[in-house]
Amino acid sequence: MISINPADEFIPGYITPVGVFQVQPEFDGMVITPIEFARQIFDEPNRVSYINLNYTKGTNLNKVQADIQEKLGHQYVVKSRSQQNTALYKTLNFEKWAIFMILAFVIVIAAFNIIGSLTMLVIEKRKDIAILTSLGANKQLIQGIFLLKE
Numbered sequence: 001m002i003s004i005n006p007a008d009e010f011i012p013g014y015i016t017p018v019g020v021f022q023v024q025p026e027f028d029g030m031v032i033t034p035i036e037f038a039r040q041i042f043d044e045p046n047r048v049s050y051i052n053l054n055y056t057k058g059t060n061l062n063k064v065q066a067d068i069q070e071k072l073g074h075q076y077v078v079k080s081r082s083q084q085n086t087a088l089y090k091t092l093n094f095e096k097w098a099i100f101m102i103l104a105f106v107i108v109i110a111a112f113n114i115i116g117s118l119t120m121l122v123i124e125k126r127k128d129i130a131i132l133t134s135l136g137a138n139k140q141l142i143q144g145i146f147l148l149k150e
Contacts, residue, residue, distance in 0.1 A: 013041045024088070118146060 015037055022028055039045050055061065061080055069078040082089045122129070125146075132142055 011041055011043060013037060026088075121146060 015033060033041075035048070055064065065078050065080055069076075072078065129142055132145075
């Protein structure tokens with residue numbers, strides 16, 4: 001009902017906070033309370049709008065989700081954590097691939113740098129290679145010398 005005093009619209013209740021955590025701005029407004037307290041505050045003694053279930057590691061969540069959806073029927077919506085927060089998980093997946101691409105790019109640049117420096121070294125040392133070859137050094141020995149030098 002609507003009253004003249006907006007304070008009359010609220011049902012006051014007191015509860016002792018146990019902990020506070022901060023994850024992201026979209027989750028920071030969330031309050032986790034015992035269901036009895038929430039029912040008292042919202043004046044809904046029999047209805048529930050949200051239930052969060054946690055399972056142990058290794059549980060087939062797709063099968064559990066399908067079983068719960070089948071038992072509840074189509075009047076209820078059963079979502080996994082990734083379905084509830086699609087934007088968050090898409091962002092995390094994008095960040096993972098972006099970091100992979102950056103690291104791959106750095107590795108490719110480093111590989112080209114090493115190949116380029118070895119090529120320049122060989123070009124500068126052609127006379128020394130010719131001397132080593134005339135002294136009897138084979139190709140593997142010369143390659144080993146250049147690789148150990150770098």
